[in-house]
Amino acid sequence: MEVYWDVLVLENFVINFLILLVTAKLSRLRVSTLRLLAGAIIGALYVGFIIIQPDLKVYYTAIAKILLSMFIVAVTFSPRKVLQFIRTLAIFYISTFIFAGAAFAFLFFSHQGGFVRNGIVCVFGQSQWSMLVFSLITVGIIVKIFLEVIQSRLTKENLLVPVKISFDNRAIDLSALIDTGNSLRDPLTNIPVMVVEFKALKELLPQEIKSIFDCAQEEDLNYVTTIISKSKWFSRFRLIPFCSLGKENGMLIGFKPDFIEIGGEDDKRGIKNVIVGIYNRSLSRNEKYKALLGPELVA
Template identity: 40%
Template sequence: MIVYAEYVLLENFIMNYIILHMTSKFSKYPSKKYKLLIAAFISALYAFIIFIPSLHFLFTVIMKLACSMVIIVLAYTPHKFKDFFRLLGIFYLITLIFGGAGFAIFYFTNFNGIISNGIFYTTDVSAKNIFIAGGTAYLLIHFVWGYITDQVKKDKIFLKVKIQIKDTIVECVGLVDTGNALKDPLTNYPVMVVEYKALEHILPLEITDVFSSSKYPSLEQLSEIFNHNEWITRIRMIPFKALGTENGMLIGIKPDMVFIEKDQDVKNIKDIIVAVYNNELSKDGNYKALLHPDLL
C-alpha cells in the first residue's frame, strides 16, 4: 500500500489544528492563532517518524507523552502548572473523542489504511471525510461538555455562613469557590469574599458611610476615620487579580468568629478575613459570599 506524504501532513495538520483550537475553546485559555498553527504543523510532522527508523524510539509511551507536553507549551505557553495540566487533560480528552469519531467515519466509509505504532495512516482520505469526522467530534464534545458543566453547576456546594463581630451576627449563604485563592498578606489567613449588603448591619456607621459614597474605598479613607478607633486593627487590604483587573484591592475586615454550617456540623473559624465586595456576586442572588476552599 502506498502512503502519500502530502496526505499524511495535510490530514494531521488539519485535525491537530482543530483539536488545539477546541482545547483552547473548552478550557477557556486564550492562545494566538499563529501559535496554534505552528504547534499543529510540528505535531503533524510526528507522523513522519514512521519513515525514519532511527527515530522510532519516539513511539514509546513516555516519548509520546513528552511530545504532547511540548505541543501544549508551544500552543498555549501556560505559566502555571495548574493551567498546563488542565490543558493537557482537555487536549487528551478532545483527542480521544476526535479519534473515535474519525475511526467511526472511516469504518462506515470502507477506508483503506494501516495502523503503525499507534498512528493511523489512510490512503483514500478526502476533505469531506475529514470535515464530517471533525464536525461529528465537535458536536459530541459540545453537547457532552455542556452536560458535564451543567452537572457540575448542580453540585456546587452552598453553605450557611454566620459572621460575628462583637455581639452582632449576620447570616448569608456562601458558595465554596475553588478558584478563590485569596489570603491576607499580613497573617496568611484565608479570605472569604462577602457582598457589602450582607455585611451592612454588622459594620459601624463610619464604614457604611464610606462604602455608600465610594464603591471601592481606599485604605487612606478608612485610616482617616479610624485613626483613633479600635476598628483600625481589624482593617486589611487584600490584593487580587481578576479578568480585567490586574492590581485590584479589596477592603478586608477581621471578624471575631465565622460559623460555617454543613448538614448538621458547624465549623467555628477564628483565623479568617472577610473581604467586602461592593457589588453582586450572584446575578440570581443564590449566594452572598465566596468561601475559600481551605475553610473546609
C-alpha cells in the same frame, strides 16, 4: 500503494489543530490562534520526521510520544502550574481519543481503507477530507453535549469565581457570577464587558467619576460626557449601551482596567482585553457576588 508524505503531514496538521482547539474549549483556556498553529505544526513535523527517518525506532516508543504531547501542550497552552499542566495534558489525551474514535467510526461505516500507525493517521482513496469533516462534526456534537451536561449540573455556587481588578496601580478583590446572559461588548473595540457594582469599585475610581454615581447622575448623558471629558483618565473610559439589568436603551459607564485576574490560586489567569461596566445598584440580593462575567471571559 503510494503514500504522499506532504498529504500525510497536512492531514495530521489539521487533525492536531482541531484536537488542540477542542482541548482549549474543554479546559476553558484562552489561547491565541498562533499558539494553536505552533502546537499543530510541532505534531505535523513529528510525522514528517518519522516518514523521512523511518529507521529511528526510538521516536515510535510510547515515551517519545508522551514527551512530544507534553511539549505540544507546553508550547500551546503555556500552563503556569504543575496541576494545570497535568489537567490540560489529560484533556488533550481525551480530545485525541475522541477524534480517533470518530475517525475509526468513519472508516467502519464508510468501508474506506486507512490506518493509524506510529502516530500517523492515513486514509486511502478520496475520503481524507470527508473523514476530517465527519470527525469534526462528531467531536463537535460530543463536546457540546458534554459541556451542556456539565453546565446543567452546576449550581450558582459553582458559577461564582474570584476576580481581581487592577486600575491605576490599585486593586480590589470580589466575587463574580458567570452569567450566560451577559453578552455586552464595547461598541468601539468589540471587547467583552463585565458588569460590576459601583460600591465594590468605589475605592478604585477617580474622584470625578465617583461623584457621578454618588449624585446618581449616571443616566444624565450630557453631565456624564462633560465630567469624563475633563478627567485625566478620559481615554480609559467608555459609554456602553445595554438593554438588560431591568432597563431598555440604557447606558453604562465603563473603563479599561490595567488587567483583571479570574480564578483561584490553582487556575488564576490574567486578562487585559476587557471593559469594566459600572452599575449603580446591587446585582445580588444576598450579596454573594458583586460582578457579572460573560462566559467567554472564562472560556
